Amino acid sequence: MKRILLFLGTNIAVLVVLSVVLNVIMAATGIHGIQTQSGAINFQGLLLLAAVFGFGGAFISLLMSKWMAKMSMGVQVIDQPRSQSEVWLMETVQRLSREASLPMPEVGIFDSPQMNAFATGATKKSSLVAVSTGLLHGMGKDEVEAVLAHEISHVANGDMVTLTLIQGVINTFVIFIARVVGHIVDRAVFKSERDYGPGYFITVIVTEIFLAILASMIVMWFSRQREFRADAGSAKLVGRGKMIAALRRLQAEYEPEDMPGQLAAFGINGGKGSGLRKLFMSHPPLEERIAALEAMR
Incomplete structure (x- = not known):
């Protein structure tokens, strides 16, 4: 329930902020709406709307990612280590970061x-690396070290920003194309002349859902490639054997719990999947990740 309320609250806030930003930009540039006075598409206005909501939503999510992670996952940041385990964890992250x-x-x-475990944050200077109690208790120190190196590699590779840019481009494309299709259907099928009718809005919703499904496949493909890179980064930092051992330990685990939003793309364990489901996975199957590490030179 807490995650649902956070999701709804933050998304409503984001929509309000982006609506205000869009109106300010339109007023400053003299662009008015997504239609011309004759009822044709105002491509400048439509592109502006798509870019503001497409990129704006993605970057606001990135800026809020660390706060959302702490709230939704209940992350307790270590300010002063209270146990030998926390001392070791801090020292290991510090060494790997260096x-x-x-x-x-x-x-x-x-x-x-x-x-x-996961890594998040808007920039390399404001990142967060978090691990579960289950990982600390269920893995040996060498394996935990490899997982930490994997998450540090995500930060070093700039994966959070890269995926945000990709998501922004795809969001913009989906919003823009859906409204062009809606306009064409509304004019050609429903014979509207000026104001859009119900056919336009229904078409836009259906088209956005369809395009969003296709777009998510693209985003997840990029996410899986980044995962291979993070595994390789871990292997360079702590040794290939440790990373392979950590992945093999994960193979014996049950299906991992879902993590919200962007966090899933930067967790260490993406779950199991095959066939069509594999296209929507943020992580490659563990056996593929192990095989890629074994093939490293």
Whole structure:
């Protein structure tokens, strides 16, 4: 329930902010709406709307990602280590960050019996690396070190920003094309002349759903490639054997719990899948990741 309320609240807030921004930009540029006075498409206005909501939504989500992670996953940031385990965790992240030429990220722990971890944050200087209690208790130190190196590699590779840019481009494309299709259907099929009728809005919704499904496949493909890179980065930081051992340990785990939004793309364990479901997975299957590491030179 907490995650649902956070999701609804933040999305409503984002829509309000982006609506205000769009109106300000339109007033400043003299662009008025997505239709001309004759009822034709105002491509400048439509592109502006699509870009503001497409990129704006993606970047606001990125800026809020660390706060959302702490709230939705219940991450407890370690300010002062209270146990030997937390001391080791902080020292390991500090060492790996130094080796990856990164500023020290915030380090946190979230309560979950599942073995998982994630990295998030808008920039390399404001990142967060968090691990589950299940991972700390279920893995050996070498394996946990490999997982931490994997998450540090995500930060070093700039994966959060890269996927945000990809998501922004795709969001813009979906919003723009859906409204062009809606306009054509409304004029050609429903014979509207000026104001859009119900046919336009129904067509836009159906088209957006269809395009969003296709778009998610593209985003998830990029996410899976980034996962291979993060595995390779971990292998370079701590050794291929440790990363392979960590992945093999994950193979024995149950299906991991879902993590909200962008966090799923940067978790260590993306679950199991095959066939059509594989196209929508943020992570490659563990056996493919292990095979890629074994093939590394």
